[in-house]
Amino acid sequence: MTAKTADGKEVYNTERHYHTQATDCRTNKMLYGAQVKTQYIRDTALQPFETKDESFEIFLPAGVRTVDVTVSLRYEINKPANFIEIAKVTRKVSLD
Numbered sequence: 001m002t003a004k005t006a007d008g009k010e011v012y013n014t015e016r017h018y019h020t021q022a023t024d025c026r027t028n029k030m031l032y033g034a035q036v037k038t039q040y041i042r043d044t045a046l047q048p049f050e051t052k053d054e055s056f057e058i059f060l061p062a063g064v065r066t067v068d069v070t071v072s073l074r075y076e077i078n079k080p081a082n083f084i085e086i087a088k089v090t091r092k093v094s095l096d
Contacts, residue, residue, distance in 0.1 A: 003058050003067040003093075011067060012058045018046045066094040 003012035046052060060067065070090045074083040 001056060001069065001071045003069045005064055005067055011061060011064065012056075014056065016054065060095075065096055066092060069093050 001012070001014055001016075002010055004010050058067070058069075068090060069092075070088065072085060072089075073087040074085050076083045
């Protein structure tokens with residue numbers, strides 16, 4: 001998610017990752033590669049047909065009352081640079 005002022009200056013940028021978390025049962029270290037997972041310990045993935053509410057607090061610089069907020073839902077394949085964009089929404093948000 002990014003927030004930009006009317007002149008294009010980025011004032012906020014964040015990412016949220018949703019995936020299962022697993023371990024190899026020998027250590028407490030979190031593992032993300034399917035080739036080494038032997039036990040799932042927590043599921044933070046997005047589930048089908050379930051809605052998920054998220055909250056973001058954006059602290060705007062002095063004098064800024066309106067920003068363009070863009071939210072993008074992506075499916076990453078192997079690495080962050082390789083992804084499929086599923087949905088992208090842009091809205092103008094104003095404090096007025």
